[in-house]
Amino acid sequence: AAGVIQSPRHLIKEKRETATLKCYPIPRHDTVYWYQQGPGQDPQFLISFYEKMQSDKGSIPDRFSAQQFSDYHSELNMSSLELGDSALYFCASSFLAERDRRPIYFGEGSWLTVV
Amino acid sequence: KQEVTQIPAALSVPEGENLVLNCSFTDSAIYNLQWFRQDPGKGLTSLLLIQSSQREQTSGRLNASLDKSSGRSTLYIAASQPGDSATYLCAVRSTGNQFYFGTGTSLTVIP
Numbered sequence A: 001a002a003g004v005i006q007s008p009r010h011l012i013k014e015k016r017e018t019a020t021l022k023c024y025p026i027p028r029h030d031t032v033y034w035y036q037q038g039p040g041q042d043p044q045f046l047i048s049f050y051e052k053m054q055s056d057k058g059s060i061p062d063r064f065s066a067q068q069f070s071d072y073h074s075e076l077n078m079s080s081l082e083l084g085d086s087a088l089y090f091c092a093s094s095f096l097a098e099r100d101r102r103p104i105y106f107g108e109g110s111w112l113t114v115v
Numbered sequence B: 001k002q003e004v005t006q007i008p009a010a011l012s013v014p015e016g017e018n019l020v021l022n023c024s025f026t027d028s029a030i031y032n033l034q035w036f037r038q039d040p041g042k043g044l045t046s047l048l049l050i051q052s053s054q055r056e057q058t059s060g061r062l063n064a065s066l067d068k069s070s071g072r073s074t075l076y077i078a079a080s081q082p083g084d085s086a087t088y089l090c091a092v093r094s095t096g097n098q099f100y101f102g103t104g105t106s107l108t109v110i111p
Helices: none
Strands: A005-007 A010-013 A019-024 A031-037 A044-050 A053-057 A064-068 A074-078 A087-094 A110-114 B004-007 B010-014 B019-025 B030-038 B044-051 B056-059 B062-067 B072-077 B086-094 B098-101 B105-110
Touching (some): A005 A087, A010 A019, A019 A087, A031 A074, B004 B086, B010 B019, B019 B030, B019 B086, B030 B072, B044 B062, B044 B072
Parallel strands (some): B010 B105
Antiparallel strands (some): A005 A019, A019 A074, A031 A044, A031 A087, A087 A110, B004 B019, B019 B072, B030 B044, B056 B062, B086 B098, B086 B105
16 A cells, blocks of 8 residues: 655755755545654654645744645755754654544655754 | 653563553543554554544554543553564544654563
8 A cells, every 4th residue: 555655765964954855645645744753752743734735833943844735745845954953754644534533644754964 | 732641661571571551641632542663763653543432452462442531541562572672652633633642662572
């Protein structure tokens, strides 16, 4: 079965540079989530989209932005990168309807290292 | 805001033992609770999902229970194996369509 696809898997950037992460949700899923997981920490919710519209916002820095496109793929844009942005970034997808029985599925994550 | 806590933070057991991981949450208004496994540097693999109306779910050697009124869930692993070594995370799906994660339990099964 198709899973959540993220690219790139690994990314090294310098401070103050810009990075873009891409996510392709499971086909027919209508909701996409972005999470950030620092070393030894639990995943922190950044932002979510439902049917290409932003639905919820978590602890996403102002330097970050995200959008979901007509083909349902999503991109997380990170500018003015700081050392503290180094983390594993996860994309996840799910259905909004019948949410009590719908799991959330995660991609393998994108490792961002800021040097 | 929903807060999810997992106890213990780390657990080390000899192979073959049965074990229980605990997850507690502060707001009982949830849609479901999901248990995940995460290997180092890898993504989250879904293990079990319990709907808010359910009491437990089983998959192989795993059994998850949910007591929504008390804000607790347990993940029971029977006959543990070295391959079970990983970090286990619980996540609750709360109002606003958000998922809140616990801090995880790092499990080591010693051969």
